[in-house]
Amino acid sequence: MVDVDSAAVWPDDADDVEEAVLSNWFVREGTTVEEGETVCEIQIEKVSVDVPAPASGTLTERTVAENEDFRRGDTLGRIET
Template identity: 50%
Template sequence: MSDGDRVAVDSGALWPGETDDDVGLVLDWFVPEGSRVEAGERIAEFQVEKVDVDVPAPATGVLAEVVRGEDSEFERGDVLAYIEPEG
């Protein structure tokens, strides 16, 4: 499967409304890389300005690559991971 077929887990779509800070922190990955996930399943959690944000899987498939590991900072809109969708 090519990189173009993977679905990005995009932090920008999950950002908690208007914030003064454009930097988040990955708190936890609940699903290890290489595991199967269901669309909507909670796979991770990040924090922005002391607000914890659940990260749902945007597609059903395999969590193919975690780009930002636990305790990693990232900017609004950064990709946190990629899912290889089924089908």
């Protein structure tokens, strides 16, 4: 199991920002993804950031819903490898 970790994609120029919004999921639970494939998009202070899959496998859980706030370092989802 591999976590889709928000800290891995947090921009360096947003170090002073601790919260963001998950704006869009591009894959549903149960969908097979390839490592590097964009699985969701987050919004940090009006900047959109694509979140790639950290590993190939099946997205088994989305722990943050669309339009939901989360903190840097939170797990956004889980991939079964």
